[in-house]
Amino acid sequence: MNPKWKIKSFEALSVVELYSLLQLRSEVFVVEQNCVYQDIDGKDVKALHLFGEYEGEIVAYARLFKPKDYFENASIGRVVVSQKCRDKKWGYDLMIQAIKAIHEHYNETKITISAQLYLQKFYESLGFVKTSEVYLEDDIEHIEMKKEA
Structure with a gap:
């Protein structure tokens, strides 16, 4: 059974x-x-909040921004899946839902993310391409990635 997605x-x-x-x-x-x-960080008030509920608990989450609220393009951030549910591969489902929601709510096809470096291959599997050198954000290695649908 999969989470019930809400936005x-x-x-x-x-x-x-x-x-x-x-x-x-x-x-x-x-x-x-x-x-x-x-x-x-004060950005939650601007965002759309996408989350997956499973057995009465929020187990997956991302926040979505229209263009110019975070990056020049629409963006997806704070992508997270509860540690106890990562074996279910709901991170992929979460990102598919997030990309779809960007299209539906903002009518946008260009998406930028600030991705933790260790997740580069995961985001590439969703069509994102690395567009920056590695940089530190909160002492964690990140890269900027973009997707055009």
């Missing part, structure tokens, strides 16, 4: 949904990756 504006998120998605982001990006950084 909501910041204002449409329930308090419980917001708490759960922030908890998931903190669990992975701060604790698991041992990275002290400001996750709550």
